[in-house]
Amino acid sequence: MLDLTRFETDPDHVHDVQSFAAGEWIGPDAAARDIHSAVTGQRIARAGNGALDTEAMLRHARNVGGPALRAMTFHQRAKLVKALALHLGQHKDQLYAVSFATGATQKDHLIDIDGGIGTMFVFASKGRREMPDDHVYLDGGVEQLSRNGTFLGQHICTPLQGVAVHINAFNFPVWGMLEKLAPTLLAGVPAIVKPATASCYVTELAVRFMLESGLLPDGALQLVSGGLGDMLDRLTVQDVVSFTGSAETALKLRSAPHILANSIRFIAEQDSLNASILGPDAAPGTPEFDLFIKEVTREMTTKAGQKCTAIRRIIAPDPHVPAVIDALQASLAKTTIGNPKDSATRMGALVSASQKADVLAKANQIGAEAERVFGNPDRFEVHGASAEAGAFLPPMLFHCADPDRATTVHEVEAFGPVSTVMPYRDLDHAIQLANRGHGSLVTSVITRDGDVARTVAMGAGAYHGRLYFNNRNSMGESTGHGSPLPHMVHGGPGRAGGGEEMGGVRGVMHYMQRTAIQGSPDLLTAIGRK
Amino acid sequence: MPGASEITHADHPFTRTFHEVEIGETFHTPPRQIASEDVAHFAEFTGDTFYAHMDDAAAARNPFFPGRVAHGYLLLSFAAGLFVQPDEGPVLANTGLDALRFMKPVVPGDSLKVRLTVKQKTPRNEAYGEVRWHVTLTNQDDDLVAEYELLTMNAYSKP
Known part of the structure; x- marks a missing residue:
């Protein structure tokens, strides 16, 4: 746990930022990178572990976290997101305290920390109001495919059965995580969060608070502090990469042959020339x-x-x-x-x-x-x-x-x-x-x-x-x-990455598969419970 | 889902709690005939004296109407009068109406009946949830006259 009494103030103290992998907290090893205070330039932390078992993390998310989340309804997951937001709200002061080392002012913290928590509340509310207390989401209305109405069509969405890997930028260590995590959890998909190393000690603290709340099912949330290693090469068609960062890094990651060959969803939000x-x-x-x-x-x-x-x-x-x-x-x-x-x-x-x-x-x-x-x-x-x-x-x-x-x-x-x-x-x-x-x-x-x-x-x-x-x-x-x-989509075409995050329920759909369902009225009712 | 099998219960659905009513549960009302006096009374009472409800010749010049027709709002009101179970019960309030369409004009002498089907249930809090009903109004020839989704708040327990 980050020692707030010594962090940043004691020049001899270097905080070891940990990862949370397959249920264990794992500290940095020789592969770790130093992190310096933005304000004093002093070394304040180090992060990274070259021996992280990425396959075990993916397996833990897919086999433990995913089934537990999918057993919940949208409303139950929305309540989970709200409870996490309330819990983080009780620990805001500690998040503010560690965030100054990133160079951010208190006003900046409000955008990052309060903004992140507020985003979770909105997703929790949207989940309760706009999604069913059920496991299947109906997309659009019934399509009349037959003259007598004995054969109909309906689009449905069900959660992906893999894991969402979130790669976040250094500028918003809390909001950047939560704006992706809220729709992911609401969809019923476990997440592996990888913050940018420069500010990952803030994300680590927020992840610790969420895990210590005891609200999350095992395997629903894991954290990689430092490099992802070979994780992206181990993803499957049921996984999603959600990336925020520079155009150069996005291009490098999304054009990897393994990602392309398996049509692995890659949502990119890149900085642009607004x-x-x-x-x-x-x-x-x-x-x-x-x-x-x-x-x-x-x-x-x-x-x-x-x-x-x-x-x-x-x-x-x-x-x-x-x-x-x-x-x-x-x-x-x-x-x-x-x-x-x-x-x-x-x-x-x-x-x-x-x-x-x-x-x-x-x-x-x-x-x-x-x-x-x-x-x-x-x-x-x-x-x-x-x-x-x-x-x-x-x-x-x-x-x-x-x-x-x-x-x-x-x-x-x-x-x-x-x-x-x-x-x-x-x-x-x-x-x-x-x-x-x-x-x-x-x-x-x-x-x-x-x-x-x-x-x-x-x-x-x-x-x-x-x-x-x-x-x-x-x-x-x-x-x-x-x-x-x-409530509104965040993303843009071309240089901005071609992605579209948030936008209410739209943002949840990145972590679900839309399927066209055709059949008799009775079967469609049984599937959609509507 | 239109065309899906209907589920029927002996009790009126308004006497059943949020958890007791089930998707597909359907209630049919007996018919009610619309009299010319009903249309005149509704026009005078509400102030809606639009010519299509008052003047047979003027209404007939309109491409939609064969002659003087009943108000759409009169049909909705009669529908409520047909399907409502009046006693204090688990239905707490009527909270809205979505996707209303009037498909076929109703003229004096026609009769109206209502079919009410539970379409969706959404818990709202620890005490009650929203029930979305699919409602169809049909005439004496079983032609669809109007269709809408009715929203009610239904308690988890009976008073």
Whole structure:
């Protein structure tokens, strides 16, 4: 168990992050990798075990966890998800306490930890309201296949009989796990969770709380801290890989011959070059203009810009670009960077020195096509921490005057507090630019004009998993450009991975098989109990 | 499931608890004839004096109606009057109505009967759950007049 009295504070203490494999907690071995604090750079933990018996883990999930979950109804599993969420809620403070070492502020923790728990509550509620207290889910209505109605059709969904392997990104060690785990458990499928190593000590603690609650059947939840070894080569047609992370890693994993040869489901959610469009009607001086500046600033600085939905491209009407840059400069200048434990801090550190180096390298590439108009990575103030030891960066705003000829600004993602302002001539041009992300998780449009909204939906919908419209009428209750919601699909085509997570019951279906059932009314009633 | 075998019980389904009623359990009502006065009374009482219920010639000019017809809402009300079991019992409330369709007009002189079938049961809490009933209204020739899904909350125990 993570020793909170020594973690991060005692320089001689290195926390051994464990895996939970086939019912046993297993510590790191010689293959382990060191994990450093994002804030101090000190070694705080290590994770990884080269001798993990991946076959035993898969067997445990398939033979013990799966049958136990499938014996429960959707409603029973929904109650389980709700009980887990309530239990995690009782241990939030400890999760907050360990999360600061990832560079995240208390406000960031609310997104990760409270956001993750909230997602479980929504899935629990959807499971109870929209799914039957039964084992078979009916998809759609009855199809009349015969003149006299003695032979009918009905689609049904039943749980996959394998295991879901969840590969998560470093930026949301709790939400990233729970947004996949809730629909998986609701479907009746056991999960093996593999968090990114850089922040896996937070996930480990959350997994411990869930396992110690005694709520979960044996084998329903296992954890790999460190590398997955050869696990993906041992999957079958009844297994699912659900991946969040970079486009490069997704391509490498999903194109493995074993995955392709067996048509193993691979759901990918990749970070993308998301955009925000300032509507033609949202001129400086309107509430929409101020809202746009606020949303962009928030997306650039929350989690130090390490969000797969963060705004990377700021698309504004040509005449308003100077005003947008001025307003963003003023707004970003208020970003107090420093120790995330300090309540005055608005932006903490990136997760690691290597992420910082990667962001700087990508920002340099963007700098070849765009001029940096805010933020100097060599000269910025860090409060309550060392700028050299920690993985700190200032928000960096670029201006690309010719976005039609530019390529890097549409293709290279600096996964940090980096964004580029670019001008558009007319709405069709704005849509063209947004679509040059070649498939994105989200684009936001700040407008009050219904025709603008409709034109963007028609022109950019096919390139986006989500379109977020906001204006003075909705801003008081709007949920934010960057927040995926459990009710709505999260994913996007092309560059964004081609996946679609959550979206209520839709997200549960990734872990179930849809089957067309044809037969007599009596047999269909017996199968569907409806 | 339409066309599946019907399950019948001696007791009215409204006297049976959430757990006692079963999927496929079906209740048939006796017929009730619709009189011209019924339509006039309903129009006057509710204020729904749409011409199709009032004026025989005007209704006949409408491509849907042979002449003056009964209100769809009158049919629903008569249907409830036909299938309801009035005593205090496990049925707590009528909570909704889904997928309502009127298939064939009903004219004065027609008679109406109702078939009520348990379609789905969804527990809601520790005390009661939702029962989804498939309801069909047919006329004297067994033609389908209307169809809908009725939702009720049914207690796990009798009062």
